[in-house]
Amino acid sequence: MxxxxxxxxxxxxxxxxxxxxxxxxxxxxxxxxxxxxxxxxAVAPRTTExxxxxxxxxxxxxxxVVPLGGGLSLAGLAVPLRGGIALDLKRMDTIIEVNEKAxxxxxxxxxxxxxxxxxxxxxxxxxxxxxxxxxxxxxxxxNVAIHGQGDLxxxxxxxxxxxxxxxxxxxxxxxxxxxxxxxxxxxxxxxPLPDLGLFLGWSGTTGIITKVSLRLFPCKRIRGTGQFVVExxxxxxxxxxxxxxxxxxxxxxxxxxxxxxxxxxxxxxxINIGGDSEEELEFKQKLLWxxxxxxxxxxxxxxxxxxxxxxxxxxxxxxxDWRKGGGFEYVGAIMPVDTYPExxxxxxxxxxxxxxxxxxxxxxxxMSHAMMFSWTYAxxxxxxxxxxxxxxxxxxxxxxxxELGGTLWKPxxxxxxxxxxxxxxxxxxxxxxxxxxxxxxGIMNPGNWEVA
Amino acid sequence: MALAEYKYKDILHRCFRCGYCKFPTNWIDxxxxxAYARFRMESYSCGGRLWLxxxxxxxxxxxxxxxxxxMYSCTACKNCEEKCPLRFNVDIVDMIRATKSEMVERGLxxxxxxxxxxxxxRQGNPYGKARAKRGEWIGGTGIPQYEGQEFLxxxxxxxxxxxxxxxxxxxxxxxxxxxxxxxxxxxxxxNCDGNEVNTLGEETLFEMLAEENIQKFRDLxxxxxVTLSPHSYNTMKNDYPRFxxxxxxxxxxxxxxxxITQGKLNFSGGLNARVTYHDPCFLGRWNGExxxxxxxxxxxxxxxxxxxxxxxxxALCCGGGGGNFYTDFLAGSESSPARIRARExxxxxxxxxxxxxxxxxxxxxxxxxxxxxxxxxxxKDISEIxxxxxxxx
Numbered sequence: 001m002x003x004x005x006x007x008x009x010x011x012x013x014x015x016x017x018x019x020x021x022x023x024x025x026x027x028x029x030x031x032x033x034x035x036x037x038x039x040x041x042a043v044a045p046r047t048t049e050x051x052x053x054x055x056x057x058x059x060x061x062x063x064x065v066v067p068l069g070g071g072l073s074l075a076g077l078a079v080p081l082r083g084g085i086a087l088d089l090k091r092m093d094t095i096i097e098v099n100e101k102a103x104x105x106x107x108x109x110x111x112x113x114x115x116x117x118x119x120x121x122x123x124x125x126x127x128x129x130x131x132x133x134x135x136x137x138x139x140x141x142x143n144v145a146i147h148g149q150g151d152l153x154x155x156x157x158x159x160x161x162x163x164x165x166x167x168x169x170x171x172x173x174x175x176x177x178x179x180x181x182x183x184x185x186x187x188x189x190x191x192p193l194p195d196l197g198l199f200l201g202w203s204g205t206t207g208i209i210t211k212v213s214l215r216l217f218p219c220k221r222i223r224g225t226g227q228f229v230v231e232x233x234x235x236x237x238x239x240x241x242x243x244x245x246x247x248x249x250x251x252x253x254x255x256x257x258x259x260x261x262x263x264x265x266x267x268x269x270x271i272n273i274g275g276d277s278e279e280e281l282e283f284k285q286k287l288l289w290x291x292x293x294x295x296x297x298x299x300x301x302x303x304x305x306x307x308x309x310x311x312x313x314x315x316x317x318x319x320x321d322w323r324k325g326g327g328f329e330y331v332g333a334i335m336p337v338d339t340y341p342e343x344x345x346x347x348x349x350x351x352x353x354x355x356x357x358x359x360x361x362x363x364x365x366x367m368s369h370a371m372m373f374s375w376t377y378a379x380x381x382x383x384x385x386x387x388x389x390x391x392x393x394x395x396x397x398x399x400x401x402x403e404l405g406g407t408l409w410k411p412x413x414x415x416x417x418x419x420x421x422x423x424x425x426x427x428x429x430x431x432x433x434x435x436x437x438x439x440x441x442g443i444m445n446p447g448n449w450e451v452a
Numbered sequence: 453m454a455l456a457e458y459k460y461k462d463i464l465h466r467c468f469r470c471g472y473c474k475f476p477t478n479w480i481d482x483x484x485x486x487a488y489a490r491f492r493m494e495s496y497s498c499g500g501r502l503w504l505x506x507x508x509x510x511x512x513x514x515x516x517x518x519x520x521x522x523m524y525s526c527t528a529c530k531n532c533e534e535k536c537p538l539r540f541n542v543d544i545v546d547m548i549r550a551t552k553s554e555m556v557e558r559g560l561x562x563x564x565x566x567x568x569x570x571x572x573x574r575q576g577n578p579y580g581k582a583r584a585k586r587g588e589w590i591g592g593t594g595i596p597q598y599e600g601q602e603f604l605x606x607x608x609x610x611x612x613x614x615x616x617x618x619x620x621x622x623x624x625x626x627x628x629x630x631x632x633x634x635x636x637x638x639x640x641x642x643n644c645d646g647n648e649v650n651t652l653g654e655e656t657l658f659e660m661l662a663e664e665n666i667q668k669f670r671d672l673x674x675x676x677x678v679t680l681s682p683h684s685y686n687t688m689k690n691d692y693p694r695f696x697x698x699x700x701x702x703x704x705x706x707x708x709x710x711x712i713t714q715g716k717l718n719f720s721g722g723l724n725a726r727v728t729y730h731d732p733c734f735l736g737r738w739n740g741e742x743x744x745x746x747x748x749x750x751x752x753x754x755x756x757x758x759x760x761x762x763x764x765x766x767a768l769c770c771g772g773g774g775g776n777f778y779t780d781f782l783a784g785s786e787s788s789p790a791r792i793r794a795r796e797x798x799x800x801x802x803x804x805x806x807x808x809x810x811x812x813x814x815x816x817x818x819x820x821x822x823x824x825x826x827x828x829x830x831x832k833d834i835s836e837i838x839x840x841x842x843x844x845x
Contacts, residue, residue: 015491015785015787016491016492016493018493018495020516020518021513021514021516021518021519022495022504022513022516022518022519022522023493023494023495025495025503025504025507025512025513026493026494026495026500026503026504027494029503031468031469031470042493042495044492044493070471071494072470072471088492088493088494090482090492091492093481093482112482114475114479115479115480115481115482117479118478118479118480119480122478122480135470135471135472136471136472136475136479137470137471137472137474137475137482313479315472315537316470317468317470317472317537317538318537318538320466320468320470320538321466321468321538321539321540324463324466325465325466326465326466326467326468327468328468380465381465381466382465
């Protein structure tokens with residue numbers, strides 16, 4: 001056993017460190033189109049102290065550390081570009097506390113989204129968190145590390161806007177707490193200082209998130225989804241704007257896709273609402289369907305496809321099987337809502353050029369302050385040409401998002417480069433200084449967000 | 453064999469590795485794949501095994517003993533098939549089995565698996581104990597030899613040789629006698645049913661065992677079989693018909709439920725206890741039988757049946773399937789699935805953990821000891837609980 005592996009085993013136990021080709025193979029791959037890069041070790045710590053020990057060792061040995069949650073970014077953000085330690089954080093999966101009155105949950109970073117939902121449904125049914133569209137194994141820590149969004153993004157914003165406190169292992173091994181938890185036992189607010197804003201959305205390049213205090217929100221007794229459809233994509237921004245004005249919706253998503261063919265070209269708008277009573281639900285439905293969307297129906301511009309009670313957990317993994325190929329990847333961009341029509345048209349062109357059935361989706365963030373717009377490309381994992389086509393389509397979508405005035409969410413290396421090329425030079429310099437200050441040995445997820 | 457010759461070459465790459473396969477039905481944790489629960493490395497998840505299979509057959513990685521251990525740590529519990537949202541999910545366990553078959557073909561199996569299979573080939577049981585001693589469990593119980601009675605009581609390898617499971621086998625025999633059921637056992641003439649051999653990928657040996665058993669049953673005029681083990685029940689019910697071996701096969705809980713309903717088994721007392729029931733994979737997920745064992749327990753006066761959080765389609769496997777009760781790839785840790793399951797059972801507040809499978813019995817009883825829960829949580833087979841309330845214990 002080499003010395004590093006031996007030292008890692010002393011920290012996490014022999015069962016939870018590997019330098020075997022099988023683990024190195026698995027952790028070299030992202031699920032999207034990113035080329036694999038092998039780590040030298042795969043390690044699965046259980047505690048913050050173990051993470052701390054690993055990071056200190058990595059500093060001593062000058063070995064990269066690549067933190068990994070569910071490994072579902074699809075953009076290759078946890079691919080060990082320069083080898084080192086693939087740090088699988090999913091063993092850190094304890095829900096430490098749910099404070100009903102203050103509406104927050106203190107969790108370890110590796111708690112999965114589905115685990116969180118299930119726990120709240122069972123033990124705190126009046127509370128919910130913003131569940132992302134990612135598969136259920138995606139982790140809470142991973143989602144905030146990439147500025148994710150979930151099904152409460154419309155009223156409350158990004159998942160990283162829903163944080164009440166953080167515990168971070170710094171790239172040099174110190175443990176820091178941010179928010180009220182740094183001065184008391186309460187994890188009820190992140191602001192004001194010591195909220196330094198240095199870790200959320202940085203994809204693990206500035207430290208490792210080990211604990212998260214996550215804001216919870218009222219969970220209405222009855223929840224469900226209404227479906228509205230329009231043929232003219234130009235109407236979508238206006239519809240979204242009007243819907244958000246009601247302040248009645250929990251989640252608003254517009255999407256269009258080539259499969260099934262009879263819906264191709266249509267724009268479905270799903271609207272999640274909830275009510276604690278039939279009266280509340282009826283009132284919201286009237287306000288949304290009759291008062292807000294009624295004019296489109298009367299004009300023949302849109303149709304109401306019905307309301308279904310109960311929220312289905314998203315099963316986005318099914319997208320991977322559209323071409324019976326086991327793969328898909330998407331570009332997610334944060335865009336002004338009024339760019340929806342252009343995003344759709346140009347995205348569809350990209351898909352058709354690469355012979356991939358088109359799928360586009362825009363999720364409202366905030367009160368139409370922005371939307372997360374995604375261009376999704378399924379590919380066949382067994383066909384290198386199909387992977388190449390998808391990769392090209394993804395790059396063209398990255399270019400398109402920036403051309404249309406948007407910014408990229410959790411971009412892969414190609415998109416990171418585009419963003420940094422356009423970034424204000426002083427901001428870029430500050431990013432560089434922050435990273436150098438926090439991570440003097442450059443061990444944290446190197447290759448990502450590297451300022452030249 | 454190259455990937456092109458692999459039976460599932462057209463679907464192997466379709467696993468996205470999203471990770472749904474690790475969840476129980478109620479999503480409460482990601483520990484419901486027993487091997488993943490034990491090691492918590494992606495390589496040990498169902499998706500990991502499928503990706504590694506493809507990498508191996510593609511020549512991207514070489515075979516190693518570690519690769520074989522990863523494959524053989526699969527207990528064939530079918531949790532992955534239950535949770536995978538993709539259309540090929542019904543084939544997942546068989547895809548892993550096909551990988552094991554390839555390893556068998558190439559002679560690349562772990563030594564303990566080799567030992568397991570060789571023992572069965574030589575002695576008809578995985579322990580390598582003498583065939584002649586297979587009937588010793590009967591002792592002086594008066595359980596009759598099969599001589600054309602209505603039912604053959606097939607005990608299986610674990611019930612025949614494992615000391616604790618032998619007690620269960622004897623107890624069930626006594627219960628069946630009390631119910632007046634015309635039945636007999638094969639004793640030293642019984643042979644391995646082959647279920648584990650099949651899940652370990654030794655197709656030739658499995659076919660041989662199935663054909664030999666079928667021929668023996670035919671020669672003896674067997675038409676109805678009641679099994680102690682859900683593993684035997686599974687293979688005799690679902691696999692033997694492929695070899696023209698069609699018998700009326702029932703798991704013993706199904707028979708006991710009917711005997712109770714028909715008034716042929718009368719309870720002389722009740723059992724004031726909180727009981728939780730562990731679903732065996734080969735009765736539950738493999739054969740959809742969730743209700744009958746619960747109906748028996750609910751019919752016993754005084755029993756309060758409490759469900760574990762993960763039950764029925766979402767039950768955590770004890771870790772003993774796929775030969776792991778012997779090969780033990782998942783042992784040695786508080787994260788061993790049997791120990792997790794013992795803790796889950798204890799968390800219900802039950803004093804009895806009821807099982808309906810000799811493999812689960814041995815796995816969970818050892819786990820209860822390892823957890824230091826002896827005296828607080830008793831592992832009992834349903835037949836033993838029934839025997840107790842029938843005044844047989």
